Amino acid sequence: MAEPVTVLEAIELTKRFGKNTVVDGVSLKFPEGRLHAILGPNGAGKTTLFNLLTKDYPVDGGEILLRGERVTRLRPHQISRRGVGRSYQITSVLRELTFFENVWLASYRADHAGAPGLWRDFRAHWATAEKTRQVLAELGLEPFTDRKAADVSYGDQRLLEIAVTLATRPEILLLDEPTSGLSQRESERVKQLILSIKGKFTIIMIEHKMNVVMDISDDVTVMNRGKVIASGSPAQISTDAAVRSAYFGL
Amino acid sequence: MNKNLLALAAVVLLAVVAPMVIPISIANEIIVIAIFAMATNLVIGVAGLYSFGQAMFFGAGAYLTGYSLTAGGLSLVPSILIAIAGAAALAGIVGAVIIRRSGFYFMMLTFAFNQMAFYVVLVWSGVTGGEDGMAGIKRAPVGGLDLNDRSVFYAFCAVLFVASYVILRQIKKSPLGLVLEAAKENPRRMASLGYSVHGAQLAAFMISGAFAGLAGSLYVLLYRFVPIDSISWIMSGNVVFMVVIGGMSSMVGPIMGAAVFVWLQGLFSLLWAQWALLFGLFIIFVVFTLRGGLIELFKRVARIRRAGEAHHG
Numbered sequence: 066m067a068e069p070v071t072v073l074e075a076i077e078l079t080k081r082f083g084k085n086t087v088v089d090g091v092s093l094k095f096p097e098g099r100l101h102a103i104l105g106p107n108g109a110g111k112t113t114l115f116n117l118l119t120k121d122y123p124v125d126g127g128e129i130l131l132r133g134e135r136v137t138r139l140r141p142h143q144i145s146r147r148g149v150g151r152s153y154q155i156t157s158v159l160r161e162l163t164f165f166e167n168v169w170l171a172s173y174r175a176d177h178a179g180a181p182g183l184w185r186d187f188r189a190h191w192a193t194a195e196k197t198r199q200v201l202a203e204l205g206l207e208p209f210t211d212r213k214a215a216d217v218s219y220g221d222q223r224l225l226e227i228a229v230t231l232a233t234r235p236e237i238l239l240l241d242e243p244t245s246g247l248s249q250r251e252s253e254r255v256k257q258l259i260l261s262i263k264g265k266f267t268i269i270m271i272e273h274k275m276n277v278v279m280d281i282s283d284d285v286t287v288m289n290r291g292k293v294i295a296s297g298s299p300a301q302i303s304t305d306a307a308v309r310s311a312y313f314g315l
Numbered sequence: 316m317n318k319n320l321l322a323l324a325a326v327v328l329l330a331v332v333a334p335m336v337i338p339i340s341i342a343n344e345i346i347v348i349a350i351f352a353m354a355t356n357l358v359i360g361v362a363g364l365y366s367f368g369q370a371m372f373f374g375a376g377a378y379l380t381g382y383s384l385t386a387g388g389l390s391l392v393p394s395i396l397i398a399i400a401g402a403a404a405l406a407g408i409v410g411a412v413i414i415r416r417s418g419f420y421f422m423m424l425t426f427a428f429n430q431m432a433f434y435v436v437l438v439w440s441g442v443t444g445g446e447d448g449m450a451g452i453k454r455a456p457v458g459g460l461d462l463n464d465r466s467v468f469y470a471f472c473a474v475l476f477v478a479s480y481v482i483l484r485q486i487k488k489s490p491l492g493l494v495l496e497a498a499k500e501n502p503r504r505m506a507s508l509g510y511s512v513h514g515a516q517l518a519a520f521m522i523s524g525a526f527a528g529l530a531g532s533l534y535v536l537l538y539r540f541v542p543i544d545s546i547s548w549i550m551s552g553n554v555v556f557m558v559v560i561g562g563m564s565s566m567v568g569p570i571m572g573a574a575v576f577v578w579l580q581g582l583f584s585l586l587w588a589q590w591a592l593l594f595g596l597f598i599i600f601v602v603f604t605l606r607g608g609l610i611e612l613f614k615r616v617a618r619i620r621r622a623g624e625a626h627h628g
Contacts, residue, residue, distance in 0.1 A: 119507060145509035157504040159497050170497055173490055174509040181490035181515060183522075190490065233508055 069096035072132055072267050073149075073237055078117055079126030080110075087113045089291035090127070095237070100259070100268040102278045104302070105288035111271045112154055114288070115239050118269075119151050120144050131237075146178075150235030152226045154242045154271070160215035164206055164225055167214055169197045171232035200232045204258065220251040227258065238262075240270040244277060256281060279303065319484075322567055326480050329570070330473040334466070337578070340537075343469050345577045346476040347533045352557040352569035353483045354526030359555065360563025361487050362519045363499030365418070367551050368425030371409070371432040372402040372524040374546025376531030378436065381449040381541040386442075391455045391462070395532045402528020403521045405432075410520040414513050417502075429548050436546050449541035462536070472533050479526055484566045486522065495519055560601050562608020571609045 073095040080088040088110045095101050103111050116122040118129060120141045129137045131147055145151075158167050173181070173193045188194060201207050204224055209217055214225060227243060243259065244252035256277050259268065263281065272278045278285060278299065285302040287295045295305045302308055333342035351373055358364045376398035383394035413424040436443045443449060454462035462468045486492055498505045498512045505512050535541050544550060553576065561572025579597060583590035605611050 121503065121507070140511075141503070141506040142509050142511050145507055151507050153504070153507075157501055157507075159500050159504065161500055162493075162497060166493060166497075170493060170505070170510075171508050177490075180518065181494045181510070183486045183489045183491040183518070185490075186485070186488045187490045187493045229508070 069098065070132075071095065071130075072097045073118065073269070074130040075114070075118065075127065076130065077127035078114065078124060078129065080113055080117055080122060081125050087291050088117060091288070091291070091293055092127075093286060093293065093296075095267055095269055096284075097267050098264055099283040100263050100270065100281060101284045101286065102282035102299075103269065103271045103286050103288060104273075104278060104308075108290075109288040110291040111288055112241055115151065115241055115269075115271065118144075119149060119239065145174075145233065145235075148236035149239065150230045150233045150237070151239040152230040152241055152243060154245060156219070156222045156226050158214045158222055158225045158229060161213065163211050163213055164201060164209040164217075164228075165194075165197060165211060167225055167229050168200050168232045169193060171229045172196045172200065175232065175234040197232065200228050204228045204231075220247050220254075223247060223251070223255065224258075227255070231262070236266060238266045238268045240268065240272075242271050242273060244272065244274055252277065322484075322565070323477075323481065326567065326570065327477055329574075330476055333574075334469055339465050339469055341577065341581060343465075343472055343537055344534075345574045346469075346472055347530055347537055348554075348557070348577055349570040349573035350476055350479045350533070351527055351530035351554055352561065352573040353479060353566050354523045354530065355554045356558050356563055356566060356569040357483055357486065357519055357523045357526075359558055360568075361492055361499075362495040362516055364414075364516060364520065365422040366425045366520070366523075367422050367548070367555060368409070368427075368429035368432075369523070369527055369554050370546050370548065370550035371425075371429045372406055372527035373531035373534070373550060373554075374432065374436065375402040375405050375524075376528030377535045377541045377545040378443060378449065378531075379528070380532040380535045381452055382442065384452050384455070385449065391457050391536070395529065395536075398528045398532035399525050400528075402531065403525035406521045406524025406527075407517070410517045410524075414517050414520065426548060426551070429546075429551050433543075433546050433548065436543060443543075444541070446543055448543050449535075450539075452535060452539045452541070454536055454539070468536070472537070475529065475533065479529065480566055480570070483522075483526065486519075487566060491515060491518060556598055558608075560598060560608055562605075562610035564607060565610060568608050568610035575609065 071094045075091055075093045078088055078091045079086065091114060105111050113122065117124050120139055124137050128135055136144060136147065169187065173190065176193050201210055206224060206228060209221060214222055223243065230238065244255050247255060252274060260281055282299050285297060285299050286293055287302060287308045295302055295308045330346060333345065355369045358366045379398040379401040380394045383389040383397050409428050413421060416424055437445055454468065456462060460467055462471060494505065494510055494515045498515060502512045531545060534545060557572035557576045558569050560575055561570065562568030579594065583593045587593060601608065
């Protein structure tokens with residue numbers, strides 16, 4: 066079987082905050098269409114790695130290649146426009162806006178390459194509105210269409226966060242702890258959702274819940290103290306000695 | 316009835332009725348300053364950029380019109396267009412330098428640029444008239460309209476006022492408006508969706524500058540004189556007060572703020588030489604009792620009425 070194409074690659078990525086090296090020479094390849102989980106204890110540098118890949122943070126060393134193109138010096142919105150969508154660990158939905166408006170903004174970006182229009186009422190952009198409703202329907206969020214994000218439960222905000230990310234129609238999806246703070250039932254819902262979109266996107270996911278990671282991932286990378294300590298299939302990782310000591314404390 | 320149409324009808328009604336109930340010169344100043352206040356609301360209320368340098372664009376429009384009509388020897392419409400384009404260009408240049416700064420730093424930079432503009436005008440007195448301002452401005456006729464007639468000039472300004480309202484309201488409700496509102500809350504998220512937040516903010520800053528320039532231009536035509544105050548930081552502060560008094564949630568708020576500001580300024584100055592003190596008390600009163608500005612009064616009344624109807628229904 067042919068080797069799958071690498072869509073995103075980190076080469077010796079490094080980030081320092083003062084004297085602390087938070088991401089320390091991380092090299093990783095993300096093949097197309099696979100679900101790649103990143104595991105590691107708190108402070109391992111996982112979220113910082115995401116922030117480097119999306120250029121939320123400037124890179125101190127190393128390179129990022131997106132489909133072979135060097136994107137290390139681009140700005141966050143330019144990375145996004147190249148098909149990288151991301152959800153945040155701390156829910157970053159726009160609390161003062163409705164579900165419709167939150168998803169609409171993402172859909173509109175996917176529909177329009179240029180500057181946002183400045184005449185027609187945003188609701189009267191019918192094609193975008195239609196796609197917005199589709200995304201809300203797919204995630205079972207129609208009942209919340211006109212509710213303000215601030216007015217719903219945390220679990221529903223997490224789902225909105227994913228809906229917004231999907232609505233940008235990305236090729237690569239970076240999910241930062243999609244189930245954090247969710248009840249068991251809610252995280253099962255998110256897990257099923259991720260399973261349902263698996264294969265349509267290249268998914269890179271930071272996740273703490275071991276059952277979620279082991280059940281749905283194709284590849285797993287474990288980080289500790291800014292470095293990659295192991296990479297492999299879920300089965301390989303669960304038996305890796307270095308991982309067991311760093312992550313499970315065994 | 317559609318809410319948009321209702322608001323538009325109210326704005327048109329205000330423009331028509333105002334000169335019948337208050338002196339036409341005051342009504343005229345109100346609608347001109349209201350354009351300035353709406354322009355300022357686009358940056359402060361919609362985009363959340365605390366600009367304390369709006370008078371720089373108002374003043375640029377004022378001086379460009381004054382100069383075009385006197386030394387430039389241009390006719391009226393080109394003078395207004397030059398004011399709009401010049402103020403927008405100035406906003407583009409200033410904005411390009413400062414838009415990446417946020418919050419307090421952005422505010423201080425707008426203030427600093429405003430002061431610089433003021434001193435340029437003050438020192439360059441050969442062209443601007445310095446402290447004395449620029450006099451000798453005439454309203455040349457436009458397409459057979461004699462703008463020296465107070466009613467005709469008022470109508471001319473009223474048309475531009477309503478047009479400014481419609482345009483700025485549409486921008487507020489447009490995709491750009493929603494992007495600005497969202498970026499005010501979470502710029503990082505907007506960037507991760509692929510929006511150039513600084514690009515959108517710069518666009519808003521320039522559009523605001525353009526309308527501030529139009530207001531400055533009409534102000535000069537109204538008084539046939541360019542006072543140096545038109546570009547001073549006090550003017551920048553005043554327009555922010557108008558927006559706060561009126562309310563930022565819609566473009567009707569700043570119109571109400573401008574009306575109340577201009578009217579109260581006249582009233583208080585008749586009552587007491589230290590009128591600014593009374594004015595300060597009034598602003599404190601509004602901020603403490605009516606968060607959201609005077610427009611909030613209407614919303615509260617509407618809510619009470621709705622509740623009443625629900626009760627009776």
